[in-house]
Amino acid sequence: MTEVVFYIFAAIAVLSAALCILQRSPMVSALWLVSTMCSLAAIYVLLNAQFIAAIQVLVYAGAIMVLFLFVIMLLNLGDAGSDLRGPSTVAATLVIAGLLSVELLALTRYTPRRLANELSQWPTFTDPATVFVAGQVTQQESAARGVVGALAAPLFQVYLIPFEITSVLLLAAIVGAVVLAKRNV
Amino acid sequence: MTPETKGFLLLSVIKMLAVFTVILVGVALLTLMERKVSAWMQNRRGPNRVGPAGLLQPAADGLKNILKEETFPAMANRGLFLLAPAISFIPALLLFAVIPFGAPLPVDFDFTLGPLGRFIHHGFMPMVVADLPIGFLFVLAISSMGVYGIALAGWSSNSKYALLGGLRASAQMVSYEVAMGLSLIPVLLMSGSVSLSAIIRDQQMGLWYVLPLFLSFFIFLIAGFAETNRLPFDMPEAESELIAGYHTEYSAMKFSFFFIAEYSNVVTVCAMVTTLFFGGWDIPFTHWDEAGGVLQTVATAAFFFAKVMFWIFFVMWIRWTLPRFRYDQLMALGWKVLMPLALAYIMVVCVAIYLIRRVFGITDPIYEGLALFGLSLVVAFLVFGLLDSGIFIKGSARQRRTLNARARRAPVT
Numbered sequence: 001m002t003e004v005v006f007y008i009f010a011a012i013a014v015l016s017a018a019l020c021i022l023q024r025s026p027m028v029s030a031l032w033l034v035s036t037m038c039s040l041a042a043i044y045v046l047l048n049a050q051f052i053a054a055i056q057v058l059v060y061a062g063a064i065m066v067l068f069l070f071v072i073m074l075l076n077l078g079d080a081g082s083d084l085r086g087p088s089t090v091a092a093t094l095v096i097a098g099l100l101s102v103e104l105l106a107l108t109r110y111t112p113r114r115l116a117n118e119l120s121q122w123p124t125f126t127d128p129a130t131v132f133v134a135g136q137v138t139q140q141e142s143a144a145r146g147v148v149g150a151l152a153a154p155l156f157q158v159y160l161i162p163f164e165i166t167s168v169l170l171l172a173a174i175v176g177a178v179v180l181a182k183r184n185v
Numbered sequence: 186m187t188p189e190t191k192g193f194l195l196l197s198v199i200k201m202l203a204v205f206t207v208i209l210v211g212v213a214l215l216t217l218m219e220r221k222v223s224a225w226m227q228n229r230r231g232p233n234r235v236g237p238a239g240l241l242q243p244a245a246d247g248l249k250n251i252l253k254e255e256t257f258p259a260m261a262n263r264g265l266f267l268l269a270p271a272i273s274f275i276p277a278l279l280l281f282a283v284i285p286f287g288a289p290l291p292v293d294f295d296f297t298l299g300p301l302g303r304f305i306h307h308g309f310m311p312m313v314v315a316d317l318p319i320g321f322l323f324v325l326a327i328s329s330m331g332v333y334g335i336a337l338a339g340w341s342s343n344s345k346y347a348l349l350g351g352l353r354a355s356a357q358m359v360s361y362e363v364a365m366g367l368s369l370i371p372v373l374l375m376s377g378s379v380s381l382s383a384i385i386r387d388q389q390m391g392l393w394y395v396l397p398l399f400l401s402f403f404i405f406l407i408a409g410f411a412e413t414n415r416l417p418f419d420m421p422e423a424e425s426e427l428i429a430g431y432h433t434e435y436s437a438m439k440f441s442f443f444f445i446a447e448y449s450n451v452v453t454v455c456a457m458v459t460t461l462f463f464g465g466w467d468i469p470f471t472h473w474d475e476a477g478g479v480l481q482t483v484a485t486a487a488f489f490f491a492k493v494m495f496w497i498f499f500v501m502w503i504r505w506t507l508p509r510f511r512y513d514q515l516m517a518l519g520w521k522v523l524m525p526l527a528l529a530y531i532m533v534v535c536v537a538i539y540l541i542r543r544v545f546g547i548t549d550p551i552y553e554g555l556a557l558f559g560l561s562l563v564v565a566f567l568v569f570g571l572l573d574s575g576i577f578i579k580g581s582a583r584q585r586r587t588l589n590a591r592a593r594r595a596p597v598t
Contacts, residue, residue: 027337050317050319062362070359146378146380148373
């Protein structure tokens with residue numbers, strides 16, 4: 001049952017991602033990206049990560065993409081002709097596509113067992129044997145602490161310092177953006 | 186599929202159909218209520234020709250909207266133009282799925298239905314379509330999708346007024362979502378859970394959150410008005426500036442889809458205010474309603490309905506009382522007043538809850554609520570004293586004075 005749901009949403013996600021890059025109109029493209037994000041949120045729910053799913057829809061689909069649409073509407077971008085033609089672009093595309101398919105092939109050789117074995121060599125805080133078993137850890141954690149607590153507890157206890165460093169970095173980026181924008185006013 | 190799963194699915198389908206029907210019929214009646222309330226406030230009679238006391242007016246409106254001609258503006262993006270009403274309609278109807286509207290109902294059945302097999306359900310059925318663990322985060326997430334409908338409607342109609350309305354709507358809704366989300370963090374701090382049924386349970390044991398978290402309630406209510414695009418924040422459709430804003434070019438049933446979405450958003454915001462700050466289906470001053478039983482379910486559902494109707498009336502009351510904000514005032518209120526206020530309030534509530542629970546060791550939820558109520562009185566006095574004296578919100582006259590001062594300082598060339 002869960003697998004059927006997963007394949008439905010995975011198909012929608014892949015299809016929308018493909019349509020996102022195949023569309024001429026930037027507006028339609030952005031909407032297909034929203035569709036991709038929503039189906040990804042559904043996949044997060046299947047992994048028992050409901051909180052991440054809600055945040056995915058709230059932040060990415062609900063706020064960031066609205067700003068994208070805002071910019072597209074303000075600039076009134078039409079169906080622009082593609083700049084990506086010519087032999088050099090085709091060559092670069094082929095190289096990138098080749099690299100990505102090699103990566104994809106390499107990834108298929110990884111099994112959950114092998115990942116768990118490699119991970120057990122590293123200093124981690126959770127039992128690696130349970131990490132990749134279809135959302136088992138998130139299920140246990142959310143049963144114990146609730147869906148928000150399952151994320152909040154590691155974030156604010158074990159990984160507190162990386163989290164704070166990241167927030168300072170983001171703050172610096174915000175201040176930088178304001179400074180750059182203000183210079184032009 | 187086990188018989189228990191089938192029983193669960195059967196009940197879920199029944200609840201879905203019931204909630205869907207109630208929302209759609211309720212929205213139709215709300216249009217009538219809005220017209221009656223406005224008439225009452227303006228000393229008119231309102232619609233009174235169709236049916237007894239005008240009760241069939243929504244049916245007549247619906248029939249008219251179905252029979253009217255569908256128009257397409259020239260050069261409009263046809264696909265997106267058709268998609269926009271649907272995108273604003275669907276999230277609006279999804280939202281009510283997570284709101285509990287009554288005490289759990291004891292349901293016991295065990296029967297076989299021909300080829301479908303055996304259906305079993307024992308114990309209490311929660312009176313909510315889907316009691317999601319993410320609770321109000323679902324409401325925030327799905328309501329943030331509603332903005333696409335309005336933005337797309339504005340963009341795809343190929344009309345200046347509609348485009349401006351769509352732009353205003355997307356800016357306004359993104360801005361006020363921030364204040365709305367931040368205003369709910371004190372609720373999360375109090376209850377320790379985002380699940381709406383857990384929040385209601387917490388309020389039944391202690392006080393309704395409107396007393397200990399008054400400022401949160403206030404910010405949530407204002408942001409709710411802005412999110413549903415109701416007056417005094419109906420910038421996206423301000424008729425004196427933009428004709429009808431984002432739905433200028435829409436006609437017939439597509440136009441009324443936007444209206445259904447708006448009214449069901451109003452219902453949802455009112456139900457959220459009730460659930461988060463007024464105890465949901467809780468009947469105050471008694472614990473009889475928590476015992477569980479058919480009578481309790483009916484009584485609590487009626488109480489919930491009454492509370493939601495009060496807030497719907499409040500929304501209409503505000504609409505016909507206050508004038509519209511200016512657009513820059515709206516943005517300044519959202520970003521410069523409500524957001525810092527909500528952030529500061531989170532800090533205050535954090536410290537207060539830490540002191541109450543850890544330092545003074547008060548664990549009784551009623552005493553904790555009373556202590557926070559004392560604090561919220563002080564905070565409310567400070568905030569509204571300052572707001573009223575024009576320190577946070579500058580009136581237009583005050584702004585003009587500062588502009589003139591700058592103009593005077595500027596060198597004359």
